[in-house]
Amino acid sequence: MPGAGRGEKLRGYLWGIAAVALCTAFSSLVSRYLHLSQLVMINLLSVVAVSTRFGIGPSLFTAALSALTFDFFFIPPVFAFAPSDLESGVTLVVMIVVAGVISGLGERTRRQHVAARARDLQIETERFRNSMLSAVSHDLRTPLATILGSGTELLMDEARLDAETRRELLASIVAEAGRLDRLVGNLLDVARLDSGAVSLRKHPEPLEEVVEAALEQLHGRYGETLVQTRVPQEIPMVPMDAVLLQRVLVNLLENALSHAAGSSPIEIEAFLRGDEVVIEVKDRGPGITEEEADRLFERFYRGSQRPAHDGGVGLGLTICRTIVDAHGGVISIRNRQEKGAVVEFTLPLSEKGRTT
């Protein structure tokens, strides 16, 4: 693997030594029952094993090592390097050649394997992009259709519409525009995260400020719904990308809001657990079904319990997971004991997170 670096190479050499040792040990156990040329086969296995998994360096090394040990331990005179007769000499030469060829072939197979994997990934990305484009264009057009339709109707028939109808049309224009804005925001985030262009800008941040910012971003959207928060002072500053974390909280809150029946409260609670911070967003909605607990985080998967006119595309939780993952945390969803769902995510306090 490119960039696998020294550690990986060193591992290859060590595996080579181990494989040769193993083959030699096995050969010495069975040497009295087998012919020299059959023992060669057993010893060549070590080269096969190493060459398919590691680069050309370790596999040539293994080939040379196995030829030397084979010569030393099995080719008469035993415990010496120079072969005593022509037959043994030929066996040794053939072994060296075959070992070399295996190394070369192994290297080629390995390369093809890596290339094939890269191709698969590309196809997968391509497929995703296509499904994303079709989902996106549909979901962008839906609110646009309402806006354009209602707008033109107001323009054409203004005089004939009664005040209440005009109000309704206008209200739906405003609501759909808001939906469009949120959708575009989410899509931009997905694109940013997908392109790998986002380097996390991690700094120690006060968690309560990020919670505050998320609530502020949604202000006016939660009308009657009471949002209770608890971020105690004992929680230290948390290393995070505040902009992205705010997005996580906004998405979770939006979900909770769309499921909050009537004016049932939503709670955000943060607490310490070991060397991580746990943040929970809890609602009193219908909860989730057992089998979708994991699927909910998949792209474009939309929950079975979603409200009828939910304008989502099924990206919100996917974005949350991507962001939490990148911080070295874990996100999960479960039902509450009484009623409703809890999404819980963790953020490590120490910088062990992800190193790649």
Next chain:
Amino acid sequence: MTAAKILVVEDEAPMRLFLRTTLSHNDYDVLEASCGVEALDRVADAALVLLDLGLPDIDGVEVVAKIRDRLETPIIVISARHFEFEKIEALDRGANDYITKPFGAGELLARIRVAMRSRRMESVEATSLILLGELRIDLDNRLVTLGTEELHLTPTEHKLLVVLARRVGRVVSHRELLREVWGPESTEQIEYLRVYMRQLRYKIEPEPSQPRYLVTIPGLGYRLKVDK
């Protein structure tokens, strides 16, 4: 009382239409400018400036600086998502607040009311007592009380609160706070600010994630809310 004049600086006509309509139906007089030069030309008559940062001629931040050279008129900056950096600059150069596109009429009017009110509070130069709900800041006697309880603030926390109180209602940028509290050479030490601000907020607010007084403006600074 004559209607307050608001200067709208915006190069996009549909946006100007929206702003003009909203403002004039809410009893403001509207002056319009579609570029920076026009804005500087007309600003003298305005009681408040609504300034879009993406102007065709002069950089919006420059316009803020040029206005501040001469006048104390409150400026609310209108910015789009990708003008994050300019927004910080604009606040640093003296803009009072910002509003991000897209926004609704209600939000716009609320921001304007806040800016106008804080202007009035600021203009009372001799003010030594600031009352915000339950919070009482007595500048002369260095006394801060919340309800009936006296708050024990460290000197740094107190200084922070005073800087914010003197600009009540305005977004005070991180840099401005650092400069005023720690001195001009400390303007990059945002970590200090975070730590002290946190302590201050936990002393003043029962639950700082839903603050009543001391509001965070993410990535930019803090604001002491004007009483409702």
